[in-house]
Amino acid sequence: MTDDEYINEFSLQATDEIYYLANQSQQKLFDLYRIWTVKEAYVKAIGTGIAAIDLCQVCVELPLLESSARVRANGEFVPLNFITGTLGDNNKYAFTVATSCDVKCTVQVVDIGELRA
Template sequence: MMITIQILRIPAEISKQYWDTFLSLVSDERRQQASRFIHQADGYRSVLGEVLARVTLGKLTGRRPDELSFTRNAYGKPSLTSYPDLPFNLSHSGDWVAMISGGSNSLGVDVEKIAPIDMKIAERFFSPRESRHLAAEPAEQQMETFYRLWTLKESYIKAVGMGLSMPLDSFSMVRSSEGIWHCPEATAYRFLSQRLDEGHMLAAACSTEMELPTQPDVITIEELYQTFL
């Protein structure tokens, strides 16, 4: 089974017909959570992430999306209750939801909205090697490099499934002379890093036994909705 990465852009507004359909598919907990968000966009991201997971994993398992149930490990990583060995991972931020699935080993994905940030954060969370690399970058390139490193690190700890119990400064993301990102402390993993658009960065991680796709598949709200007609 090949690994796929899917990305879904969150629209500014979702019609009531679409929204009611999406809400009917998610868990009670998700519906209640969505109703408590102050900003509608937060509810959209939360609900559409679960809907995308249900649709994708339903196709992989041959089950109806609403039949699936999820559980989380001690560190918060989700898995399918009835198919715990089917790897997948989700992330959402800003205008995008991202999902990685397929293969037979642990997967991780992270998407982050790019916004101005205090680079001193790197001193707290990055390894000395990464901090040196970031500091050596031209000033106009530092924010780009920061988000590449951050999303790559997040995708790795999500693949491992230990959350932030694994200190972010305990491993390094390094770019080779060919422009390929790798982790010297995790040579059994491959990584992907790319911009989704001017305002968002995406990264993914998987075991070296599988290849990561070079480009994600773009899923639209309309395609997601058509699945249930």
């Protein structure tokens, strides 16, 4: 399956985002994951579960920013801060944290073998 075919599988969950990925993104698959992690963080922050909301009504402002995101739900900006980033070798994993606090943060990766009980 090509990146475009994979992205089109998500076309029922996103509209503006799919158009952006298809026509403007230079790294389509990675940007899809970034958009998806923002939506996932929103769903977890509001505590409803993914089945309870229409993800087409949750829109990530485009183009994507490097370390943050803005989200609209039902046309209104969401009063949460979305902190985005990448992890892993070659920064191949995307993550997003949603918070109601106005914080600046950095993410530190700790090898599980370094943790002590």
